[in-house]
Amino acid sequence: MTNTEFRDRPGDPAFWDAWDMLPSGARVLCAVSGGADSMCLLQLLHGLEEERGIRVFAAHFEHGLRGEESLRDMAFVENWCREQKIPCLAERGDTRALAEKEHLGLEEAARKLRYAFLERAADHFGCDRIATAHTADDNAETVLLNLVRGSGTKGLGGIPPRRGNIVRPLLETDRAEIEAYLKAQGVPHVEDSSNESLDFSRNRLRREILPLLREMNPALNDALGRTAALLRRDDSFLRGLAEEWLDRNFDGESLPLSKLRKLHPAVASRAVKKLCPRSLSAAQTESVLRFAEGTELGYLDLPGLRLRREQGRLYLQTEQPPEIVPRRIEIGKTTEFPELALRVRAEKAPAGGKEINSPFNSFCFGYEKIKGDIVGTGRRPGDRMHPAGRGVGKSLKALFLESGMTSTERSRALVFRDGEGILAVYPLALDERAVPAPDEEILLLTVEKME
Numbered sequence: 001m002t003n004t005e006f007r008d009r010p011g012d013p014a015f016w017d018a019w020d021m022l023p024s025g026a027r028v029l030c031a032v033s034g035g036a037d038s039m040c041l042l043q044l045l046h047g048l049e050e051e052r053g054i055r056v057f058a059a060h061f062e063h064g065l066r067g068e069e070s071l072r073d074m075a076f077v078e079n080w081c082r083e084q085k086i087p088c089l090a091e092r093g094d095t096r097a098l099a100e101k102e103h104l105g106l107e108e109a110a111r112k113l114r115y116a117f118l119e120r121a122a123d124h125f126g127c128d129r130i131a132t133a134h135t136a137d138d139n140a141e142t143v144l145l146n147l148v149r150g151s152g153t154k155g156l157g158g159i160p161p162r163r164g165n166i167v168r169p170l171l172e173t174d175r176a177e178i179e180a181y182l183k184a185q186g187v188p189h190v191e192d193s194s195n196e197s198l199d200f201s202r203n204r205l206r207r208e209i210l211p212l213l214r215e216m217n218p219a220l221n222d223a224l225g226r227t228a229a230l231l232r233r234d235d236s237f238l239r240g241l242a243e244e245w246l247d248r249n250f251d252g253e254s255l256p257l258s259k260l261r262k263l264h265p266a267v268a269s270r271a272v273k274k275l276c277p278r279s280l281s282a283a284q285t286e287s288v289l290r291f292a293e294g295t296e297l298g299y300l301d302l303p304g305l306r307l308r309r310e311q312g313r314l315y316l317q318t319e320q321p322p323e324i325v326p327r328r329i330e331i332g333k334t335t336e337f338p339e340l341a342l343r344v345r346a347e348k349a350p351a352g353g354k355e356i357n358s359p360f361n362s363f364c365f366g367y368e369k370i371k372g373d374i375v376g377t378g379r380r381p382g383d384r385m386h387p388a389g390r391g392v393g394k395s396l397k398a399l400f401l402e403s404g405m406t407s408t409e410r411s412r413a414l415v416f417r418d419g420e421g422i423l424a425v426y427p428l429a430l431d432e433r434a435v436p437a438p439d440e441e442i443l444l445l446t447v448e449k450m451e
Helices: 013-018 036-052 068-084 095-102 106-125 136-149 175-185 201-216 220-249 257-262 265-275 282-291 396-403 407-411
Strands: 027-031 055-062 088-092 129-131 254-256 298-302 305-310 313-317 327-329 334-337 342-349 362-366 374-377 414-418 421-426 442-449
Touching: 027 036, 027 106, 036 055, 036 068, 036 175, 055 068, 055 106, 068 088, 088 106, 095 106, 106 129, 136 201, 136 220, 201 220, 220 254, 220 265, 254 257, 257 313, 265 282, 282 298, 282 305, 313 407, 327 334, 362 421, 396 421
Parallel strands: 027 055, 027 129, 055 088
Antiparallel strands: 254 313, 298 305, 305 313, 327 374, 334 342, 342 442, 362 442, 374 414, 414 421
16 A cells, blocks of 8 residues: 555454454554654554453553653553543563663663563453554564564564464554544554654664665565565464474474584574574574584583584584582482482491392392491592493593483483492492492482472
8 A cells, every 4th residue: 555545544454354354253452652653553552442342451651761751651542542532551661771781782772671571461352353553554563674684584574473472463564554444433543752863773774775666666564564474474384394394303402413404404494593592693593503514522602502412413502501409318218309309318228138230210229338427429539430240440521421311411410439449329330349248238329300
């Protein structure tokens, strides 16, 4: 639609229905800043309540960034909603404090606070939709800004019409149409003075660059909207392929490197991003794919994530290895190691009364061979033992490698020691010196998993 063509009201019911934005019976929370776009959306939704069988509520968040002006905006929204009998919830936040605490940019911190508030407001009113006033102009600006920044298909896909319970009923509506509707309806709005500053990239794009592009194509919003929709469709398909591959190949901890290398980079990069707890840049994603080409034991640290290349697999570690607190094992009692989700029960048994050490969740020690207290610990540098039946001493590191235990499994190994050294390693081996004689009283340690 060109900027000279207007309907009686903005928005397209077919568009709303295609994305299930405003179904009959919905309780819709409208995010209202007080600016032209959000006041248009609030007026539109309020007028649709009877026609579409919806109930509308309003929410306003004051970010604490513009002093008296932002307080004015909050009062304006609250007063308008009161006059129109629209239930409204307003809240204030400290964007700068969050930005400093979490090392975020102001824009990112403001967005995080705002959407968290909108979710709380939706819960407060029992809403199943949150409507934001993003327009076709916003979408065009977002696509171009992301293009300048070098985004891939996700960024160039612009603003999605719907994301979970968040819907954008005005996403195909031009700003000029919105202004005409407000004038026709006599709906006031407030102006954000920061929109006039050319210090912000979006403002410079809006005021200096977009007018030139519209001279080349007056229907620029429509053109960029179509491009964004096509790229969202392509990105959705590729993400679907990545998710299907992960369903088949991710075991909850690791990926097979040989299969990851065979994937097309467009799918492999999306699989990697899907697994990471934080958003990765293009450069970080490429570094993961290069890392996956290697074969030796190696590590790659990324924000909130450590990758480990080991034994033909790529492991994702989002948590630090557990710190195993040393604990004394007492006879007749159960000792818990909550950091490992394990418990150890210690009891005496008569000679020959138990099957010895098979499997290695039960350890039978010759009672007279134990020197002092038994303590459960993690592994330590330089640890060595003589595995029963092997006839040779070995370092724990060598035993771990021989057994095929991964680094994560090694970090969770529970070592039982007495005054002379290692008695046993769960779930690996019993030390030769602790093996009971046929007629010797036994100390039985049983390791169980905690639910």
